[in-house]
Amino acid sequence: MQSDNVVQLFTTENPSALVDRAEMTECTALLAKLCGGKSSIPVLSHIRIASEPGGVALTATNLDIQAETSIAADVDARFSAALPAAALLKLMKKGTPSTTTILELLADEADSNAERTVASKCAIQLASSRFVLDAMPTDDFPDLIRHAEGDKVHRFTVGSAILWNALDGTIDAVSTDPTRYYLNGVYIHTHNSRLRFVSTDGHRLYIQDTNIQTGKHEIGAILPTEAAKFVANLLDGHAGADPVKVEISKGVAVFIFRDVAVTAKLIDGTFPDYQRVIPAEPDKTATIAGGELSARVTSLVDCTGATTVHLKFEGEQLAISATGPAGQGTTGMRCDYRGEELEIAFDAAYLRSAIEAASPDSRNMRIRMADSLSPALVTGSIGGWTGVLMPTKA
Structure with missing residues (x-):
């Protein structure tokens, strides 16, 4: 007897998801940017796709930066797998033209109550074409980056154009000297009750002031270069008046825009008193x-x-x-x-x-x-x- 939490939309009894092809392509392209680096951990080259109420949640990470988004979908509640980002993106971009995509997990084994499926293969259906990708279980995926319990979290919004301009205007002066790790990022902090972005490599200092008021909150965070570039890259071409929701705590920064949440670990260090120079x-x-x-x-x-x-x-x-x-x-x-x-x-x-x-x-x-x-x-x-x-x- 089939479980009640399985959506009756597919001819197969395997866990499946029906998603919009264009949305899947856009989200895969965005998340794949985090999966291109060399790593000894195979799952980091994968995108985690798992069912959630009303759709599927997609996540990618390189351990220091993570990106999360969702797509509305008709999905089996058991659907959960990590798929290779590069291969999935190639299929989405170059596979047989179609308006929808069906993902079907090809189960190796299932537990007795059928609430969870372990799969090493995932079939991708594009119109009349069917492809099979290797899959990894989501248990292998790293824990999500989150604010530490008990940490104070500062929340505010910044216009997307303002944030892009601030990051793009300061990234170039970030230091690449690993011995001065506290300079290997953009310093986001409160200056005269407003948000300021600063970077320096000792030869030059770039400052971008904004009109974003931080009120009584004193913000101070060093956003690593890779994270700053990733956020700026996602904003490039999409920056306008739309707000970006920002959360900053002692060790983590979160940027939410374009239906994507980008979470980054901050540099644990003290930025020097740059105003002296x-x-x-x-x-x-x-x-x-x-x-x-x-x-x-x-x-x-x-x-x-x-x-x-x-x-x-x-x-x-x-x-x-x-x-x-x-x-x-x-x-x-x-x-x-x-x-x-x-x-x-x-x-x-x-x-x-x-x-x-x-x-x-x-x-x-x-x-x-x-x-x-x-x-x-x-x-x-x-x-x-x-x-x-x-x-x-x-």
Whole structure:
């Protein structure tokens, strides 16, 4: 006799699920981004799919980041398996065209009351085509990442465009030095009762202020680089006015948007007092067309192989020079400069990165300087963004 909790929609008695093909494809593509890395744990290359009231829940994790979403489905309550992400995504994208997908577990064994099925195979039905994938039991799947019991959780919302802009504008300056692990992420914290994002690698400091008020709550969390990139990647192309629900506790951050919950372990460390390296208002200011400056620096670097560029400011002229293994080059451009004549050198890659972060639209940017050895302040067309760029001695 068949169990009462089995939905009577399929000709087979095996646990099955009928889902929308387009939704399944989109969700698989999203979760598969977490399954591409090399790991000695086979189940981490799989997506867990399990029945829930009204549909199926899909989960992927790399142990540090996890993504969860759901799809409405006609599903057998016993359905539960982990399927290989890469193979499943390929089928969803390239399999026989169909509007729906049927997943059927091919049972190896079942317990006596038929409430649970252990399967090593899952059939995927796409129109008239049928494919069989290897499956793993969900018991092998890691425990879900959750806030620790008793931890205080700060909850607030951020516009998706604001969050994407803040992460995208700071990720590039994150340190990759493993010995300074506390710099290997974006520092999300309260500054003047508003949310601020900061990153630094010791050579440059990127700050993105927002208008998100945190009230009486003092937030301080270091979101690891990989998690910041994953969230930014999911937001890219989907960022707008829609809010992102955010939860931050001592060890975990959660971002909920696009019907997806992304949970990440935070870096357990103390971010340094970065405000000490922010210079007071420098007395020399150059206003420059960011797109033109970037193009000229790129041309010099490509032609000379130089890693450092020299900028000489005088009146309405900026002279740019570089020397590298392939030779030396000079160029110039107009700028609005206020202050005494000054020559300063920057790492070419860091300078181009700062230009892109300050003015991705190639409009005017400002560089404020005190002298050739002090940090320079960079701002541009992105409201609330500030860069601190250390000069080189070369």
